[in-house]
Amino acid sequence: MDLKNKVILTGVKPTGTLHIGNYFGAIKPAIELGHQVHAVGGTHVMFVADYHAVNFMKDAAMLAQMTREIAAAYLALGLNPEQSLFYRQSDVPELFEFTVLLNNFTPKGFMNKAHGYKAAVDKNIAKGEPQDAGINMGLYTYPILMAADILAYDTDMVPVGKDQVQHVEIAADIAGAINACYGKQVLKIPQYLTQQHTEVLPGTDGRKMSKSYGNVIPLFGTDAELKKAVMGIKTDCQDINVPKNPDEILLFEIVRGVLPTEQVNEIEEGLRQGGMGYGTIKKMLLAGLIEQLTPLRDRYDYYMTHYEEVEAFLDVGATKARSLVRPVLNRFKDTVLGRI
Ligand code: TRP
Numbered sequence: 572m573d574l575k576n577k578v579i580l581t582g583v584k585p586t587g588t589l590h591i592g593n594y595f596g597a598i599k600p601a602i603e604l605g606h607q608v609h610a611v612g613g614t615h616v617m618f619v620a621d622y623h624a625v626n627f628m629k630d631a632a633m634l635a636q637m638t639r640e641i642a643a644a645y646l647a648l649g650l651n652p653e654q655s656l657f658y659r660q661s662d663v664p665e666l667f668e669f670t671v672l673l674n675n676f677t678p679k680g681f682m683n684k685a686h687g688y689k690a691a692v693d694k695n696i697a698k699g700e701p702q703d704a705g706i707n708m709g710l711y712t713y714p715i716l717m718a719a720d721i722l723a724y725d726t727d728m729v730p731v732g733k734d735q736v737q738h739v740e741i742a743a744d745i746a747g748a749i750n751a752c753y754g755k756q757v758l759k760i761p762q763y764l765t766q767q768h769t770e771v772l773p774g775t776d777g778r779k780m781s782k783s784y785g786n787v788i789p790l791f792g793t794d795a796e797l798k799k800a801v802m803g804i805k806t807d808c809q810d811i812n813v814p815k816n817p818d819e820i821l822l823f824e825i826v827r828g829v830l831p832t833e834q835v836n837e838i839e840e841g842l843r844q845g846g847m848g849y850g851t852i853k854k855m856l857l858a859g860l861i862e863q864l865t866p867l868r869d870r871y872d873y874y875m876t877h878y879e880e881v882e883a884f885l886d887v888g889a890t891k892a893r894s895l896v897r898p899v900l901n902r903f904k905d906t907v908l909g910r911i
Contacts, residue, residue: 579728585619585640592780658888672907757906834855
């Protein structure tokens with residue numbers, strides 16, 4: 572993939588407590604991509620999409636806490652704010668001017684088809700409620716705000732999970748409609764980039780790792796919490812000496828997503844030949860997790876207790892972000908309002 576001089580942008584919504592599935596599946600590859608982009612002279616943009624959380628989060632103290640946690644987490648996990656543009660969406664008001672303009676070029680039908688809105692409607696219908704019950708315009712127009720996030724930087728590529736592909740396509744369609752309308756390239760058409768590692772780390776019960784299932788291995792948990800989660804990974808009761816197919820074993824799936832290749836190979840061999848017990852594997856997994864996660868947890872604790880340092884990075888990022896968005900907004904605005 573040619574990242575040279577490209578603008579690569581990703582937004583992260585503030586969420587609850589992070590788990591290792593978030594880290595190994597999404598955050599780690601995103602941060603590594605940032606390093607690669609920087610190395611070839613591209614622009615890497617990584618921001619906290621706090622306005623995108625307002626449609627479902629009306630507890631302001633909780634929203635502030637979630638925003639702080641996600642910002643501290645990204646820094647702790649290796650995002651370099653000197654290499655990546657790192658800011659809070661709410662600190663870049665130009666984005667909202669952008670959003671208002673985009674509204675005028677977005678067919679309402681696009682929003683009816685957006686999966687977040689559709690899922691909310693389906694839920695209402697299933698409950699026998701009016702289809703739009705409890706649905707606010709923040710949820711309905713979510714993809715337009717996201718299009719502003721993307722289009723405002725002349726973004727080339729947006730790395731996203733599968734669930735966000737539709738949103739990037741909507742942004743591309745809106746930009747295409749605007750360019751067609753004015754007969755020139757007003758806005759750059761973005762592309763989505765789905766992560767190579769599409770395997771999702773399963774939770775301790777074999778379902779997708781998710782807080783709502785209570786099957787997570789926490790990312791910044793204490794050693795005791797990690798131990799409890801790892802020891803709770805579901806196993807079967809086959810005899811220790813029976814040769815097993817590693818691909819059918821949940822514990823191995825988690826091992827493969829977390830431990831270094833050498834150890835993964837050793838465990839794979841042990842399972843295939845028989846003789847390596849689940850208890851031993853869990854101990855290796857726990858030791859590997861503690862070794863990898865302890866420095867991350869320490870850095871996270873540091874940033875949470877020295878939050879002013881995080882705030883300072885975010886402020887610098889917002890100033891820089893505004894200076895990048897301003898000319899793109901002016902180009903868009905001048906075109907639409909006939910000022911040029
Ligand atoms: N909607 C994304 C999510 O739920 C977050 C997001 C907001 C985003 N704006 C973005 C992602 C722009 C990529 C680009 O994860």
